[in-house]
Amino acid sequence: MLEVNGLTKSYGKLTAVSGVSFRADRGETIGLLGPNGAGKTTTVSIIAGLLRPDSGEVLIEGKRVQSDTDPVKLQIGIVPQDMALYEQLTAHDNLTFFAALYSLAGAKAKQAIDDALNLVALSDRAGDKVKTFSGGMKRRLNLAAALLHDPQILLLDEPTVGVDPQSRNAIFDNLETLKKRGKTLIYTTHYMEEAERLCDRIVIIDHGKMIANDTLQGLHKLLPVTNIIAIALDHPDGFKPEQILTLAEVKSAALEQDQGTLRVGVHDLSRGAPVVLRWLAENGHSYHHVSSEQPNLETVFLTLTGRSLRDSK
Amino acid sequence: MIPFLALIRKDLKLFFNDRKAVIVGLLVPILLASFFGYLFGGQGGNAETSKVPVLVIDQDGSDISRSLIAQLAGDKYLDVKPSTLDAAREAVRKGKATAAIVIPKDFGKDAGHALFSGANETGAGKPELGLLYDPSHNTELGMVKGILSGAVMQAVSKEMFTGRSGREVVDESLARVQNDTHLPAEDRKALRDLLGGVRELNERRDREGASGQTELSGGLTMPYETREEAITSGRDVQYNGYAHAFGGMGVQFILFMGLDVGIALLTLRQSGLWQRLRAAPLSRTMLLGSRTVSASVIAGFILLVLFSFARVVFGVRILGSFAGFVGVCAAFSLMTAAFGLMVAALGETVEATRGYAIMATLIMVMLGGAWVPTFVFPAWLRKLTVVVPTRWAMDGLDGMTWRGLGFSSAIVPIGVLLAFTLLFGAVAVMRFRWSTE
Numbered sequence: 001m002l003e004v005n006g007l008t009k010s011y012g013k014l015t016a017v018s019g020v021s022f023r024a025d026r027g028e029t030i031g032l033l034g035p036n037g038a039g040k041t042t043t044v045s046i047i048a049g050l051l052r053p054d055s056g057e058v059l060i061e062g063k064r065v066q067s068d069t070d071p072v073k074l075q076i077g078i079v080p081q082d083m084a085l086y087e088q089l090t091a092h093d094n095l096t097f098f099a100a101l102y103s104l105a106g107a108k109a110k111q112a113i114d115d116a117l118n119l120v121a122l123s124d125r126a127g128d129k130v131k132t133f134s135g136g137m138k139r140r141l142n143l144a145a146a147l148l149h150d151p152q153i154l155l156l157d158e159p160t161v162g163v164d165p166q167s168r169n170a171i172f173d174n175l176e177t178l179k180k181r182g183k184t185l186i187y188t189t190h191y192m193e194e195a196e197r198l199c200d201r202i203v204i205i206d207h208g209k210m211i212a213n214d215t216l217q218g219l220h221k222l223l224p225v226t227n228i229i230a231i232a233l234d235h236p237d238g239f240k241p242e243q244i245l246t247l248a249e250v251k252s253a254a255l256e257q258d259q260g261t262l263r264v265g266v267h268d269l270s271r272g273a274p275v276v277l278r279w280l281a282e283n284g285h286s287y288h289h290v291s292s293e294q295p296n297l298e299t300v301f302l303t304l305t306g307r308s309l310r311d312s313k
Numbered sequence: 314m315i316p317f318l319a320l321i322r323k324d325l326k327l328f329f330n331d332r333k334a335v336i337v338g339l340l341v342p343i344l345l346a347s348f349f350g351y352l353f354g355g356q357g358g359n360a361e362t363s364k365v366p367v368l369v370i371d372q373d374g375s376d377i378s379r380s381l382i383a384q385l386a387g388d389k390y391l392d393v394k395p396s397t398l399d400a401a402r403e404a405v406r407k408g409k410a411t412a413a414i415v416i417p418k419d420f421g422k423d424a425g426h427a428l429f430s431g432a433n434e435t436g437a438g439k440p441e442l443g444l445l446y447d448p449s450h451n452t453e454l455g456m457v458k459g460i461l462s463g464a465v466m467q468a469v470s471k472e473m474f475t476g477r478s479g480r481e482v483v484d485e486s487l488a489r490v491q492n493d494t495h496l497p498a499e500d501r502k503a504l505r506d507l508l509g510g511v512r513e514l515n516e517r518r519d520r521e522g523a524s525g526q527t528e529l530s531g532g533l534t535m536p537y538e539t540r541e542e543a544i545t546s547g548r549d550v551q552y553n554g555y556a557h558a559f560g561g562m563g564v565q566f567i568l569f570m571g572l573d574v575g576i577a578l579l580t581l582r583q584s585g586l587w588q589r590l591r592a593a594p595l596s597r598t599m600l601l602g603s604r605t606v607s608a609s610v611i612a613g614f615i616l617l618v619l620f621s622f623a624r625v626v627f628g629v630r631i632l633g634s635f636a637g638f639v640g641v642c643a644a645f646s647l648m649t650a651a652f653g654l655m656v657a658a659l660g661e662t663v664e665a666t667r668g669y670a671i672m673a674t675l676i677m678v679m680l681g682g683a684w685v686p687t688f689v690f691p692a693w694l695r696k697l698t699v700v701v702p703t704r705w706a707m708d709g710l711d712g713m714t715w716r717g718l719g720f721s722s723a724i725v726p727i728g729v730l731l732a733f734t735l736l737f738g739a740v741a742v743m744r745f746r747w748s749t750e
Contacts, residue, residue, distance in 0.1 A: 097319055100318075102316075
């Protein structure tokens with residue numbers, strides 16, 4: 001459905017995107033994950049035909065976008081990061097206008113507008129001016145505007161920025177509905193929870209370079225550990241985590257000094273946990289809470305780049 | 314066609330949806346045009362003008378000086394008040410009076426002598442009238458000097474030919490002529506006849522005045538009067554200053570509208586809306602073309618409202634070719650839209666562009682004669698205005714409204730405005746940055 005091959009784009013000395021490649025099939029959701037300024041929006045802009053790459057190509061159903069009026073563009077719907085709506089117009093007027101950009105008029109346009117408004121649950125506010133909408137409602141209308149011409153590929157550039165959790169969930173529900181309808185979604189975000197919830201495959205981009213492209217499970221396999229045992233020590237002062245690294249089952253160990261929590265990485269939880277707890281007891285380290293957790297995309301990003309996803313620039 | 318019309322309809326909807334902005338955008342040019350129209354002649358071109366404040370310091374106290382002051386006070390263009398020298402200097406310095414006329418001691422006697430001999434009694438040349446003036450009012454100064462010349466001639470000649478001091482001067486001059494042995498005999502005879510004739514005339518008028526038969530002469534007056542006729546579209550058609558004012562303000566505010574179109578496009582380029590528009594299968598010609606058409610429609614609407622108001626309230630009529638008027642309006646509207654696109658194409662940031670574009674707009678408006686007529690410009694500047702599109706818009710609008718010219722006179726303005734449209738449009742298309750990078 002969508003093939004992105006070796007995209008590169010530079011602005012002077014700054015390389016915004018360097019060799020990004022991935023493919024997305026019908027009904028698949030691809031997450032472009034990376035910190036702000038990683039090159040996600042540039043990648044989406046190139047796919048939408050807004051930017052011309054220095055090298056590389058984008059193929060939609062095997063075809064490149066040749067011109068501004070290329071019918072291939074009908075296959076794409078874009079939900080820009082910035083709100084792309086006319087605040088002074090009503091929701092219905094906005095959608096009528098955006099439908100007309102794709103030559104939709106009359107009954108076809110009406111049907112498309114009704115469907116889009118129904119999907120995002122804004123039918124009852126169709127006659128209201130957008131400036132009276134909440135942030136979440138605007139985000140939902142922003143999504144609806146991209147669906148009017150029934151595109152096969154939907155480019156979603158951080159579509160939940162600045163919305164409350166309830167609206168975010170509503171948008172997620174809308175996207176899951178679209179996914180079930182077989183739409184291909186390209187979803188950029190720097191929220192790992194969103195990528196984990198929505199995406200079949202995740203492309204991690206940092207400083208314009210693609211550093212991973214895999215399923216969530218595949219990305220987890222990149223990690224040196226698959227489980228972490230979190231142990232709240234009674235007396236963390238003086239505890240040296242490297243002591244526990246002598247155990248064969250233990251792959252990593254770190255002590256969070258402020259909370260006194262020891263985090264021990266193991267491959268096999270059922271074998272590693274008893275060994276670790278016994279070692280602590282034998283060496284006189286008592287504890288009051290034990291839990292296990294799986295590494296998330298934050299951990300993956302940290303492992304791949306040495307930096308935190310949220311703090312990266 | 315559906316997208317093209319939708320793009321235009323959307324622009325018009327956005328414009329008319331902001332009702333306050335529309336009302337203010339129409340009200341301001343109407344108010345300014347009404348004000349300027351009143352200043353520049355109003356209906357019939359005979360709006361009341363304010364009188365020039367002039368102070369007079371009479372250090373002479375003669376019949377001539379009193380007569381002179383009376384003459385000046387009677388002039389419809391002057392507001393004459395008596396003053397002292399120090400007070401007058403202070404008033405002129407502070408701008409409370411435009412000029413002050415100082416009539417020095419013995420002015421009357423000396424002026425009388427100077428009328429016949431070109432010098433005063435002692436032969437030391439002509440007497441001087443002091444004229445203190447405010448240098449920021451040079452135009453009025455010329456008028457004051459003209460009025461003063463006429464008044465002095467009338468006051469002095471009247472006194473010389475019919476007044477008491479005039480008779481003394483005639484007697485003295487006659488005696489001097491008779492006793493002047495150096496004077497050629499023929500000249501002496503001629504002067505004696507002239508002065509004797511004046512004395513005889515005065516004696517006869519005294520007799521007739523005593524018997525109430527005739528009034529005394531008013532002295533020398535200007536030997537002509539002017540018959541003024543404003544050349545407009547027809548003999549019975551009066552000049553309407555509001556026509557030019559409404560054209561000027563229309564041009565100015567439509568240019569500002571064009572500027573807004575450019576700034577809005579610059580802002581749009583930085584927004585998600587631009588991404589959405591560019592992602593749609595729309596040609597660049599359609600995106601820029603629709604904006605040109607919508608801006609032209611809005612410009613046409615503004616001109617329509619302004620001239621409709623001027624027609625109803627101030628009686629402004631299109632006395633020339635209506636087709637020419639529509640043509641000039643349409644060409645100017647297109648030029649404005651292209652100007653807006655060029656602003657968007659050349660602009661870097663919204664803030665910087667706004668500053669440069671406002672400056673360019675104001676210069677175009679000023680040089681186009683929308684504020685003040687171009688005849689007040691120096692000659693080199695008048696020549697320069699041919700490269701300013703607004704000058705052609707003003708020429709066209711003036712020609713088709715109060716000048717009452719035919720369509721042929723609109724062809725050149727329309728042609729020049731369309732040429733500017735093409736030029737600005739070409740620059741816009743070549744320099745427009747389509748990418749959002």
